[in-house]
Amino acid sequence: MARPRVFVSSTYYDLKYIRGGLEAFIKQIGYDPILFEKGDIPFHHDSLLEQSCLQEIDTADMLVLIIGGRYGSMSKEDRELLEKDPERFFGKIRSVTQKEYEKAREKDIPIFAFVDTQVLAEYSTYKANKENPTINYAFVDNVKIYELIDDIYAQRRNNFLREFSKLEDLTSWLRDQWAGLFSDFLKQRINLTRFRNIEEQIRDMRQLVESLRTYNEAILRSVDEKGSKAIISQQHRTLEQSRVAKFMRESMIDFIFNTEFQPGKRPSRSAMYDAFLKSSNLQDFLQKLKFSEEKIKEFLSNHETYAVKDYEKLSETYKTSEPPEDE
Numbered sequence: 001m002a003r004p005r006v007f008v009s010s011t012y013y014d015l016k017y018i019r020g021g022l023e024a025f026i027k028q029i030g031y032d033p034i035l036f037e038k039g040d041i042p043f044h045h046d047s048l049l050e051q052s053c054l055q056e057i058d059t060a061d062m063l064v065l066i067i068g069g070r071y072g073s074m075s076k077e078d079r080e081l082l083e084k085d086p087e088r089f090f091g092k093i094r095s096v097t098q099k100e101y102e103k104a105r106e107k108d109i110p111i112f113a114f115v116d117t118q119v120l121a122e123y124s125t126y127k128a129n130k131e132n133p134t135i136n137y138a139f140v141d142n143v144k145i146y147e148l149i150d151d152i153y154a155q156r157r158n159n160f161l162r163e164f165s166k167l168e169d170l171t172s173w174l175r176d177q178w179a180g181l182f183s184d185f186l187k188q189r190i191n192l193t194r195f196r197n198i199e200e201q202i203r204d205m206r207q208l209v210e211s212l213r214t215y216n217e218a219i220l221r222s223v224d225e226k227g228s229k230a231i232i233s234q235q236h237r238t239l240e241q242s243r244v245a246k247f248m249r250e251s252m253i254d255f256i257f258n259t260e261f262q263p264g265k266r267p268s269r270s271a272m273y274d275a276f277l278k279s280s281n282l283q284d285f286l287q288k289l290k291f292s293e294e295k296i297k298e299f300l301s302n303h304e305t306y307a308v309k310d311y312e313k314l315s316e317t318y319k320t321s322e323p324p325e326d327e
Helices: 013-029 049-059 076-084 086-092 096-107 117-128 144-154 167-223 225-248 251-259 269-278 282-288 293-318
Strands: 005-009 032-034 062-067 111-116 161-164
Touching: 005 013, 005 049, 005 096, 013 032, 013 062, 013 167, 049 096, 062 096, 062 144, 062 167, 096 111, 096 144, 111 117, 111 167, 117 144, 117 161, 144 161, 161 167, 225 251, 225 269, 225 293, 251 269, 251 293, 269 282, 269 293, 282 293
Parallel strands: 005 032, 005 062, 062 111, 111 161
Antiparallel strands: none
């Protein structure tokens, strides 16, 4: 059975004891740690060390980032750029550790970032003096550490950051977090099963309603064939009007109807519904609504990603359970 793989990212010499303890903890939990110094990363003879580390993040399920007082070494590529033009490239240089963090963020895996207590305490001083390059900070060897913390806090999500002063601060918090993730996973599985059961019940109810409708129509025809046609026809029209009203309340349809047409030039609701039923895709739907080619191009340019998904969902709802034609 596959086990979660945890990539541990940090500078090495100043945090090697933390890294060693974290490796033991991850193994104890039953996960697979990935640390370059332990041989967990396959190094290719034709690749640089940092490239192998970045490639290994593609196989990781989560990343633990540990931020101490050392920023870390630059990649070979960045060193060459800095030697070539220091003034131009200095602000763009990033350590290998920061690149590992950025790679994990790009892959969108869970990131658990920890920062040394003293470093985090001094971070408030940095925030108050960002524009003063003459300050020498006591607990970091490079102001880019604080810029990295800035970057983490600036993320809209996956921006977890917690301070630590000893190994137990990391392990106790990670144990709780990973237990929570597992609990959430189990709840999602349970909810997914419930949703599937609900979908099956809805399908069964539709079949039951369809059977009852057919049965009632058959009874009406046997009792009064002439009068039954009028009753059945009226019921079909009532169902059709209900479906059209529901269709017009759908968010995409409401947006098109109230936003994309000029007052007085809107189609009738039934005409819009009929155009949708006869269309094969979103663009065809817009054409049947008599949108110009230029207007269709503009609409797709602004809304295509979400509108196509909405069209497909509406098709599943309204095109697969259409009531029969009047007899």
